Amino acid sequence: MQLQTKSAQSTLGRHAQLQAIPVVLKPTASRASFSQAATSVAQAPVSSSRRDRRATVVAPAAAVASAPTSPQPFNELLPGFRVVIAGAGISGLTLALALLKKGIKVQVLERDLTAIRGEGKLRGPIQIQSNALAALEAIDPQAAEEVLHQGCITGDRINGLCDGVSGDWYVKFDTFHPAADKGLPVTRVINRVTLQEILADAVERIGGPGTIQGSMHVVAYEEVKGAGGKKEVVAVMEDGQRVVGDVLVGTDGIWSKIRKQLLGETPAHYSEYTCYTGISDYVPADIDVVGYRVFLGNGQYFVSSDVGEGKMQWYAFHKEPPSGTDEPGQRKARLLKLFGHWNYNVVDLIKATPEEDVLRRDIYDRPPVFKWFDGNVALMGDSAHAMQPNLGQGGCMAIEDAFELANDLASAVSDAAAKRANVEVAGVLQHYQNMRMVRVSAIHGMAGMAAFMASTYKAYLGEGLGPLSFIEDYHIPHPGRVVGQAILKLTMPGVLAWVLGGNTHHLEGARNPQCRIGDKPRAFQESEFGLFMRDDDALWERANADWLLVAEREAPAAATAPTPRQQVLVGAGSSGRGGSATATATVEAPVAAATAVAAPRFGLAPYEYKGVYLNLADSVEGRNKVTIVGTSSDCGVVLEKGAKAAERHARIMCNGQGRFELEDMGSSAGTWVNGLRIERGATVQLHAGDVLEFGSHPAPERFTLKLQHKMYRTDVVKGDAYQRISTGAMSQTA
Ligand SMILES: Cc1cc2nc3c(=O)[nH]c(=O)nc-3n(C[C@H](O)[C@H](O)[C@H](O)COP(=O)(O)OP(=O)(O)OC[C@H]3O[C@@H](n4cnc5c(N)ncnc54)[C@H](O)[C@@H]3O)c2cc1C
Known part of the structure; x- marks a missing residue:
């Protein structure tokens, strides 16, 4: 009618x-x-x-x-x-x-x-x-106020681009000062x-x-x-x-x-990329200092962003023809195939997302x-x-x-x-x-250039060179990466200032040119931005995090179901961003409630883990906490029987400020960091995301050095035996 x-x-x-x-x-x-x-x-x-x-x-x-x-x-x-x-x-x-x-x-x-x-x-x-928030303020302060209030601030932290595989920072962005300098919301x-x-x-x-x-x-x-x-x-x-x-x-x-x-x-122009997206209950270890990251790769890239309330949003882009489809229930499996060799910030986020929450769309734009x-x-x-x-x-x-x-x-x-x-x-x-x-x-x-750069990034010479790809093993930095990084470091401050503040003069008279009182870094002093922009180690040190050395393997089919205690950890993921006080309370939440929520959402992942908290090791030498890795049962991390490693193979030392070193204890069988063998008896500095192998390469067990937000600290992870912990919990914990 x-x-x-x-x-x-x-x-x-x-x-x-x-x-x-x-x-x-x-x-x-x-x-x-x-x-x-x-x-x-x-x-x-x-x-x-x-x-x-x-x-x-x-x-x-x-x-x-x-x-x-x-x-x-x-x-x-x-x-x-x-x-x-x-x-x-x-x-x-x-x-x-x-x-x-x-x-x-x-x-x-x-x-x-x-x-x-x-x-x-x-x-x-x-x-x-900032530019759009300011325009919205000029349009209707009341609606803008609500948006500002409801939004999760990411501009008050370090953001930027990272290497997809290693997770190392490539270029960091300070989106705070371009806003604050012009009196724009963050x-x-x-x-x-x-x-x-x-x-x-x-x-x-x-x-x-x-x-x-x-x-x-x-x-x-x-x-x-x-x-x-x-x-x-x-x-x-x-x-x-x-x-x-x-x-x-x-x-x-x-x-x-x-x-x-x-x-x-x-x-419309197909971008050549399909995009999987999801939101998961996951709190990265460095959430207090990092807002969003774009992980770069060749033909694929991955974006993760804090969206508040203990949730992370992610986008996984993969170059392929349009209109592709996935078998029902197979999206995560496909993503893990594509991104499984990337750093744990990517992999764990995918694992922590329930299959039914993974969506897919092809990305189009319109030529101007x-x-x-x-x-x-x-x-x-x-x-x-x-x-x-x-x-x-x-x-x-x-x-x-x-x-x-x-x-x-x-x-x-x-x-x-x-x-x-x-x-x-x-x-x-x-x-x-x-x-x-x-x-x-x-x-x-x-935006087009950023897309091109994100997807054509090559970390090392040899990538994508077919028969010559063995060169990659020598880890020679790709010239494109080196030049690109220099150009970005030089140009990004100006670009950001223009993108975020370039429309400000149009808004004059329509809004108060004030950065809001709440719009300042919460986890650190504003003056520390410079330090974090320069020094990756400083960022790790400031993260409210524990350091885990953890190995992971697929659980045998008959592995036992997660215990209620372990499931509580899953529930902790939705407790929100924040410090350990909230977190501890959540971890101690009633077991029954957490189990009821957790089981159907995360029960599908057959993974087992073992490892230790390196910063909580019992053994102390001088000012270092020391963890011994070897085949002997009295080591902090016990390697699988049959490994070619020595009884006491290597030591990992934590200096208390979050700096870690690995010392090969003179083993004849060797120690590898990220696929490169270190000299016998040598000591090297470790970084988050490093993959360690002891006794052979490839080794039956690969250990990854991970940061874990303190809110997830648990006694489940032990250095001597694999345990099955539900994927969500482990994705969050390790
Ligand atoms: C993966 C991804 C991530 C993005 N992230 C960001 C981001 O972080 N920040 C950002 O600023 N932008 C982002 N964008 C871009 C942003 O989503 C779009 O630019 C924005 O949604 C455009 O808004 P719009 O209102 O013009 O169009 P749309 O959001 O597409 O809205 C169009 C509306 O019109 C309706 N409609 C369509 N056809 C008709 C019709 N014939 N008659 C009546 N109604 C109709 C639709 O139902 C819809 O409600 C992202 C885009 C993608 C794909």
């Missing part, structure tokens, strides 16, 4: 009359659909905890938004200018909010309101960087669903219920003449409904129908186009400039776009009202395009 304009107005009340958009509406109340979607997402594992938290925190705002509203009257100077927005993603909602704040009437048409959440689940949390990560909800609530807070209409699949538009010959544009729905406005903005994403009509067929409008129709966000996700700026650019277009339209509408003339829409859209094109194109290009 369809309602004519009059009925729609009576349904929507005074607000709709003031808007006077002659919209043909279905009788479905959008708020109801929206709430329904909210309920379904609340049950989704990805977002549930954040939603719960949000419900508590924003109760007053939510109450206002869901109460029967009597919308604020629009600016009487602006009697009839109407903007129709096709698509309620980040760009559509932000534009709607920005226009409403300026007193311009909007109607948002969304194909599928649940897709706002569906997309959120599909794509996971999103990084909203970068956050926020669940996409939460972000969209905040924006949608704000839109309805100002525009009233019905401002966002669901089940409105825009398939085309028509330009028509309105009263007095005024140019108007009609958005046409798949089911024939029509919505007329003065301007139509296509914010309908990369596969935009508005774009297709405006520009003709412009094929230099026409974003035609007549009274404009494109915004991904419909105009879908870019590769590597800079985390696609959504941020959409927010900046929205600020610009809303400002431009508002001034033009005011001018026109003062002159009692029609709004000069084409001029406004041309200005919007001019103002945005250079910055967006540059960031689009940088």
Whole structure:
């Protein structure tokens, strides 16, 4: 059943009359659909905890938004200018909010309101960087405040690029100072669903219920003449409904129908990468000092980011043709095949993710186009400039776009009202395009370059050289890596300053140029940024972590199920980021509750582990704690019977500040670090992620030096025997 304009107005009340958009509406109340979607997402594992938290925190705002509203009257100077927005993603909602704040009437048409959440689940949390947060503050301080509050701050820590295999830092980023220096909020990560909800609530807070209409699949538009010959544009729905406005903005994403009509067929560009993504209960050892990391490789790369509340989000990119599929239940297995030889920060994160939470999508972008409008129709966000996700700026650019277009339209509408003339829409859209094109194109290009660099990285000469790949074993740094690192170190500060702060002058007068009081490093002094940027060891030392030497193997099929005590460790993963005080409390949580949650989520991984905490070793020599590795049963780490190693083969010394050394105790059979044999009797410094082998290479047992957040300290890991611990627990612990 369809309602004519009059009925729609009576349904929507005074607000709709003031808007006077002659919209043909279905009788479905959008708020109801929206709430329904909210309920379904609340049950989704990805977002549930954040939603719960949000419900508590924003109760007053939510109450206002869901109460029967009597919308604020629009600016009487602006009697009839109407903007129709096709698509309620980040760009559509932000534009709607920005226009409403300026007193311009909007109607948002969304194909599928649940897709706002569906997309959120599909794509996971999103990084909203300082530039976009500042633009949002300028648009609506209240919505911005909620986003700032809900987001997990990553910009207050060290971020950057690492070698995928070794985990060693390649280039570190300081995203804090470019923001702080310009008085911008510090970068956050926020669940996409939460972000969209905040924006949608704000839109309805100002525009009233019905401002966002669901089940409105825009398939085309028509330009028509309105009263007095005024140019108007009609958005046409798949089911024939029509919505007329003065301007139509296509914010309908990369596969935009508005774009297709405006520009003709412009094929999307497959990035050559498919992307697996997941969120897991996992707290990396250095979470207090590191926000996100991109692990680089050849033909594949991996991104991991703290998203708060004890969860990490990850993306695993792999170069392959589009439209690939996986056998049911085989995504993790495939990922472990592809990334299993990478450093433990990658591997453990994959292992800690429940199979059903691993999602997959192919990554597309759009080559830049230099026409974003035609007549009274404009494109915004991904419909105009879908870019590769590597800079985390696609959504941020959409927010900046929205600020610009809303400002431009508002001034033009005011001018026109003062002159009692029609709004000069084409001029406004041309200005919007001019103002945005250079910055967006540059960031689009940088995102492409970042993607290229992330996936063509080669650590050592010989990689990818087929028959010559044996050269790789000599660990000769790849020239591309060395030159790339030098260039990045030189250029990154300037690039970051421009990406994060390059739009600031546009926001002058619209927001207070203040970095927020809470936006400062929590785990360390701001003055220590410099030290951490320079010194990798200093970062490890500051991590609230234990050092584990741990070997891992597939458990025999008949291995016993995890004990309740071990399962408690799994539960600890969801206790949130934070210090050991919280952690200890969680580890001691009631066994029954933890077991009930843990078993179905993590029970599938047949791995066994053994190892020791090196920094807790009993034996002390001078200022060092010492662990002996050998075949003798009195060693701290006992090697498998049959190993060619000596009874007392090597010593690992921990100096108390988190610096570790390995000494070969004169063994004839040899000791290997990362596949390279060290000299007999030699002492070498160890680093997190190093792989040690004793007696032969390859050895029957390979030990990895791992950092583990202190919250997971346990007595389960012992140096003499393998034990089965559920994957989640061990992924978190080791
Ligand atoms: C893996 C990945 C990670 C990313 N990470 C980040 C990040 O960290 N930070 C960042 O800023 N950006 C990131 N991005 C980019 C970001 O997701 C996009 O740039 C952003 O979502 C664009 O918003 P949009 O509103 O233009 O489009 P979309 O988010 O695609 O929204 C379009 C909306 O329009 C609706 N719609 C579609 N067609 C129609 C139609 N015909 N009629 C009506 N409605 C329609 C859709 O249902 C949807 O709600 C990432 C992208 C990917 C793929």
